[in-house]
Amino acid sequence: DIVMTQSPLSLPVTPGEPASISCRSSQSLLHSNGYNYLDWYLQKPGQSPQLLIYLGSNRASGVPDRFSGSGSGTDFTLKISRVEAEDVGVYYCSGKLTFGGGTKVEIK
Amino acid sequence: QVQLQESGPGLVKPSQTLSLTCTVSGGSISSGSYYWSWIRQPAGKGLEWIGRIYTSGSTNYNPSLKSRVTISVDTSKNQFSLKLSSVTAADTAVYYCARVYSYGSVDYWGQGTLVTVSS
Numbered sequence: 001d002i003v004m005t006q007s008p009l010s011l012p013v014t015p016g017e018p019a020s021i022s023c024r025s026s027q028s029l030l031h032s033n034g035y036n037y038l039d040w041y042l043q044k045p046g047q048s049p050q051l052l053i054y055l056g057s058n059r060a061s062g063v064p065d066r067f068s069g070s071g072s073g074t075d076f077t078l079k080i081s082r083v084e085a086e087d088v089g090v091y092y093c094s095g096k097l098t099f100g101g102g103t104k105v106e107i108k
Numbered sequence: 109q110v111q112l113q114e115s116g117p118g119l120v121k122p123s124q125t126l127s128l129t130c131t132v133s134g135g136s137i138s139s140g141s142y143y144w145s146w147i148r149q150p151a152g153k154g155l156e157w158i159g160r161i162y163t164s165g166s167t168n169y170n171p172s173l174k175s176r177v178t179i180s181v182d183t184s185k186n187q188f189s190l191k192l193s194s195v196t197a198a199d200t201a202v203y204y205c206a207r208v209y210s211y212g213s214v215d216y217w218g219q220g221t222l223v224t225v226s227s
Contacts, residue, residue: 054213
């Protein structure tokens with residue numbers, strides 16, 4: 001079974017500063033079609049999760065361009081160029097029908 | 109705008125079967141190359157895939173739950189359903205239904221429904 005490992009578990013951030021979350025999978029998520037089947041989601045407090053990034057690096061509709069995804073194979077990164085207060089919540093990566101454990105982003 | 113709404117009992121007794129239905133509105137459940145999925149989240153914990161179904165009826169289940177899970181679809185009602193048998197307190201969670209692209213991305217989520225397993 002695939003295991004998705006995120007780090008850090010908790011990430012205190014300062015508004016206006018950058019932030020980065022890592023996701024590592026125990027199996028390659030690189031499909032034969034050249035796409036990485038890796039997504040990023042944000043679950044804001046009290047809400048359902050929302051899709052941020054799909055296929056490794058594509059922003060979902062309506063997602064601000066301060067969010068970006070990168071990586072390939074087994075190592076992936078979500079970056080927020082300048083954190084805003086509305087970005088707080090738990091971030092999850094997901095691949096092959098398995099979610100990572102989540103990274104809680106909170107304002108310092 | 110596609111919307112998904114979970115419905116079903118909020119309380120289930122141990123050893124019984126949990127049954128939930130997801131009603132899809134704003135689009136046909138049969139249109140497009142989508143899977144329809146169930147995902148759950150115990151209180152204060154992370155997300156767990158339960159399984160997914162294509163409108164053809166083909167399914168994929170989480171191996172850890174496979175022996176207890178059945179997901180079905182009723183295209184005439186624009187609904188899909190979850191049955192989880194032999195539940196225990198460990199199955200207490202918020203259950204989400206969701207629309208999933210073929211490559212696994214979830215673009216629409218229901219609001220979630222809390223199911224508590226308790227006698």
